[in-house]
Amino acid sequence: MGQQDTTQQVNEDIKEMGQTPPPANxxxxxxxxxxxxxxxxxxxxMPPQNxxxxxxxxxxxxxxxRENPEVKGLLIILNTVGGDVEAGLALAxxxxxxxxxxxxxVLGGAHSISVPIAVSSDYSFITPSATMTLHPVRxxxxxxxxxxxxxxxxxxxxxxxxxxxxHSGITSDRxxxxxxxxxxxxxxxxxxxxxxxxxxxxxxNQLGGLNEAILKLKELIKDAEENDDI
Numbered sequence: 001m002g003q004q005d006t007t008q009q010v011n012e013d014i015k016e017m018g019q020t021p022p023p024a025n026x027x028x029x030x031x032x033x034x035x036x037x038x039x040x041x042x043x044x045x046m047p048p049q050n051x052x053x054x055x056x057x058x059x060x061x062x063x064x065x066r067e068n069p070e071v072k073g074l075l076i077i078l079n080t081v082g083g084d085v086e087a088g089l090a091l092a093x094x095x096x097x098x099x100x101x102x103x104x105x106v107l108g109g110a111h112s113i114s115v116p117i118a119v120s121s122d123y124s125f126i127t128p129s130a131t132m133t134l135h136p137v138r139x140x141x142x143x144x145x146x147x148x149x150x151x152x153x154x155x156x157x158x159x160x161x162x163x164x165x166x167h168s169g170i171t172s173d174r175x176x177x178x179x180x181x182x183x184x185x186x187x188x189x190x191x192x193x194x195x196x197x198x199x200x201x202x203x204x205n206q207l208g209g210l211n212e213a214i215l216k217l218k219e220l221i222k223d224a225e226e227n228d229d230i
Contacts, residue, residue: 042084082112
């Protein structure tokens, strides 16, 4: 493949996937950046005017980065309103089991099902102006008014609660309390946390931006290399 073909492929990857290729020279950088923006698109395609992150695009990339010896760590940058619950949890589990150092950074916002994605990393950051919205599971389409429907919603919600409590410092009871709060969001239930509040609630590890996130990721990579973990 010639230089022009390589450049065209890189441009196409950026256009279609929103991702840059892994570094050609590992001495310059051994970090791969993944962006999760807009709405997490799952089993149903969103309207073309919606900005989306397609989880079926990210899954093979995670596998490729896990197997690429040049990639020593991942930086996950989030600015998303949430989206498909199953797709969001799938991405969160994928990140949590990646096997190489991962740091997440919340810019703008990480709402709804993107909360588990944000906490699935080894260490998480949030900028002071960013927000996180915690609320109960929502579902569109036909809903049957039977006990089984409530049980299904409750089971799905508990999967989210337990995942977040396992991968952050917040307890499941406190997270559930914030999700079901009726006094914080007009015409709805839930809680909106600004950056410092997300840290105080022990959902996110630390306030910080890009520089702090990269420095922490390099520290984790160095520790992993010294322990022969990567």
